[in-house]
Amino acid sequence: MNNNQSNLQFGNLQNEANQIEYAIAQYLLNNVNTIQPCKIIKVNEKSYDVEILTNYLMADNKPITPLPIYEISKIMVMGGIAGIITELEENDKVLVGFCQRDISIVKKQWDNQNPGSLRMFDLRDGIILGVLSNKLPSIYVKITNKGIELNGPKVTIISDNDTIVKAKNVTVDASKINLGNGGSGVLNGDTKFQVTGVQKGGDTLPVTIVSGISNTVIAQS
């Protein structure tokens, strides 16, 4: 006998325990959604359309692909105004959790609101909790006991103020280094360098740009 069908036929409801089992199976387990693996099928402006990865099985074990769940939000990795921005893409596999109450109004501002309806633990009130994958990303920030690794085809550090690198050794391993205002690689009279400790007994050695782009020479003053 299929375990799923044991004691759940209406005719077997002969005692209180069976009734409770029937009620739990029929109403609680069938209606309370918890978490599900999903696939992103469309990226909207501020939300995502997803499809549940586990098929439904009919009574004859015929599988049916669940219909999409539209416009669900994702959890952000942030605190205050600081955070890590990632952009989910179509076909990404994600883990979606389902809220207890209708969040359709609450999620517009993430502020105190009445529930949009009386529904509970509904698939429509899903939030993407994270990404599911058996592969490591090729572009990443990797934080381990050995250190922090930043990897990507292009790495841009933006700062409105100072950017300070504090280290025992700094190695720049590159075939070409561009320095200059606006990242243009142009050194001119407004560019200021201060090189510390390059001369025995010296403190700070100012470096002056003495020439234009093509014949740039850094002269010791």
Next chain:
Amino acid sequence: MQTELRTRHIVIKFILDENTFAAGTDKEGNPLNVKIIRGNSDSNSLTIEANINKTSTSFMQSSATVIIDGMTVDDINTLSLMQFQVGVNEGYNIVEIYAGYDLNSDGLPPLAYRGQIYAAYPDYNNANRSRPFKVMSLYGITYQNADDNGHISVKGEVKLEDLFKQIASQFKGLQFVGNNLFGYSSTNPRYEGTPVQQMDKACADYGYHWKADDTSILVAPKYQPFYPNEIIEISSDNNMIGYPTAVPYGFQVMVRYTPYLKFGQVVKIKSLMPFANNGAWYINGIQHILTNHSNQFMSILQVNNYLFGGM
């Protein structure tokens, strides 16, 4: 409407799902899958008894039992169905019960019940030798057993009325009757399961109740009638038998059978009981006890006050 001293008609229509009746053909000579059995309060008629129950909430299905004396053995054999056969075939035979005092152009009084037959068998041992044939029916078996592949998932805002209409459209052959659904909408509605499960869930989500009744699918806010604009007065001058009996959240009222009293109908009660007089009541349960030869041709109504409760 005066109901006493008038001829009472009960007409039972059987519609076979696949089989045909041995006797009788249509105009083209084709065998018929429909059998109409007419009974009235005249003494030369077949004896028919029908007991119809229409209970509140969708989960509790309406049901009916019909007993007909004097049917032919051929018809009995065609219609007989044991409970253990249920589910063997996809389809179900249908019984329609018509009852009232006036006949339409087809010779039928108004419809009182329509449902699927889950058991039907005769009693050949009956003492009066009339081989009473008992037919038991539940309403909406086919909807309960429907494949749950009509799932709904719509992107964007959908008016509640349109959502309920879309779910109701899965109940083939039923006409949608919605009360007070206007002005509300649902965001990205998504409903799964059988049509019954979908309607249950949608109603629970938005504070509505529903009832599939004969040929209609009724939806209204919880604790409100399905037919708010048709008010029928019940009094001792207008079909009430005895006095209303108090039951939880309402009254039970006995009336002579009248086809105009529908499930979800608003009624006004006039009696010596002031509590019953003051309420705004709607029919939230109805039992018809119909016989063409005995003195029983009546209904027991459960009326609830629709000012009670709320969201």
